[in-house]
Amino acid sequence: PDAALGPSDDPYRPVGYITGLAVSSSSRRKGVASALVDFCERKARAWGADGICLHVNRLNAPALRFYDSCGFAIVPDWLGFNNQRFLLYRSFVDEEPPAPPPPASTPRAEAAVAAS
Secondary structure, three states: OOOOOOHHHOOOOOOEEEOOOOOOHHHOOOOHHHHHHHHHHHHHHHOOOOEEEEEEEOOOHHHHHHHHHOOOEEEOOOOOOOOOEEEEEEEOOOOOOOOOOOOOOOHHHHHHHHHO
16 A cells, blocks of 8 residues: 555665674775775665664774764664664665676686777
C-alpha cells in the first residue's frame, strides 16, 4: 500500500555504520584512512544503505576535520550514544554513485593499447 513512498519518506532508512577506523601513526597522511572510508561507503551502497555514519570523540579534532573533508556532518545522535562522542553522517540520497575504479593495468592491456 505504501509503494509510492520514496527513501526520504521512510523514517527507517538503512544506513551503514563504521564501528572503528584507525591508522597507525607511521601510515597517516598517506591516503590509508580515505581508502578505508571509501571501501566502507562502497560496501554500504552495495548493501542498499542510504548513507553511512560513525561516532567520533568530541575532542578528536584531527578526526573531525578528516571526516568533514570526506563529506560527513555532525547530526543529532539518534543512536543514543553518550555525550562524549558526535554522530557523523553522510547521505547517499540524491547523490550520483561514484564511478567504479579504473581496471588494473596489465602488460597485456598495455600492449593492446600500444598496438591500436
